[in-house]
Amino acid sequence: METNDHIFLSCPFAKATWFGSTLSFIVPAQDDPKIRLWLQNWDRISFLNKRICEETLSLCLFTCWFLWIARNDLIFKKKNWTPIEVSQAALCAFEEFGEANGYYVTSTNSNSNQQYQAPSHWIPPHSGECKINCDAAFDPDSARGGLGVIARMSSRSQSFAISSPAFFGIVGTGEALAIRLGLLHSIQEGITNARFEYDCEIIISFMKEQSQTMPFEVQLVIHDIVLSTQFIVCNFYFIPREANVIAHSLARKALSMSVETAWPNFIPWLHPLCVNAALCQFTQ
Template identity: 35%
Template sequence: MCPRCSCENETGDHLLLDYPFTRAVWPGSSLHYSPPLDFTPTVAGWLGSWDVVFRQDKRLGREALSKAAFLCWYLWRARNELCFNSISWTPSEVISFADKAYLEYAKVEKPAGHLNSPQVAGRDSAPLVWIAPLLGFFKINCDVALPQENVKGGLGLVLRDHAGVPMKFVSILMFFDSALQGELLVVRTALRLTLELGFSQIQVETDCREAVNYMLNQSGSPPCNSAVLISDIWKLSSSFSSVSFLFISRATNGAADALARKALSFVCLID
């Protein structure tokens, strides 16, 4: 019996990928992985999905898999601390311990001056290059363009699959009065689009940290002109088996930015 949820057999699959505590750890790590909700994930199936990452970039694959291994180890440590010492770690503590252990390992594994790969950024920083989602997931990059002293702005989004192949480009000219409102509008548009296409496992990326913070923190107090949009985003999110909202660097979001700027040249408005 699982010592945390007391409702499942404590298998390795359950411990490392399926129970609620674990599901809070993975999305908060630098891997931004969200275990699927519509079926019980297995370690074997999860490891098999890493082939896609290794085919795209072997160095990225090695580093990401090393980070995943340390997270698994500290999930096991957290379980033992609870069972044998009645000490309950938080998900953020597991992530912090795993990150520290990985950095110590990386110092030994790599020459000085080459500690951080540009593809795998720290948990509190934005990745410096675009990273494809895992097999079975789709990633939507979103951005807005709003000229100064103008309420007519552009929304841009690009949808890609696990191989990084673009599946949809969208540019929309729309009325909105702040960058935050525009960012939330384009995220809502992205969620509606992916639901229409029948996708159930998605990652949404934007270079607006404020928007991501509001979407992840349901106890926040957003501006009045954005509150309804955030509520819509939460409702739409419940329709997916797995959805995550990620902050990325502006340099990584170039395609969505270009699409948003392209919309400014349009004549027709959507309000």
């Protein structure tokens, strides 16, 4: 019978995951490691300060959780994870947890605090990750709104691009609707490792602190977004408008539409924008 100790520590897959993670932990080979004893002796490990101790323990627990997910996926879904995929998923979930609780996590590879810096231009996502840029546009003269979403993989290839007309009273609602639209299409495409980016800073504040006073219509949409459980990894980031130009163009296109439109990559006006966005990182 397979034990928790084997799944989390002693099996070769777990050992490779721990060693390949940012923790670079080497599971002792001479003994039969026990997860219970490891946690009981945690206080004996020397750390620079209490915060690093707490964050390291948190990352270890996320790693155990994703080792458990990987094992269940293998048994019940015949899906194979690699050790690096497990460690990356655990790290992303750990960082998302830190951001959601209002603090910036400390890098496990250095003693300095690192804060996420929004890029000034679009950059490709990490390997195995899909980046979904979202935006909303509103025309006060016609009282029409539009949503724009584009998803791209690390190869810079387009996964999907959507323009969708919408009706909303305030721009904040439109921005939240654009994120929800991106979530829905990502789920339809089977995307499980997603990074959502948008240029409305107030939305990320609402998502982090739902106790804040916000319009009721925004609150309903934010509630839908936060409750989404279809992803293994799902992170949300604020970026400046310059890094979100394609999503904005898609949203502007939607202002003159009556139905939602999925754009193929070879559309003349869209393809050059994607190419320029992918290449601009080399010219900054």
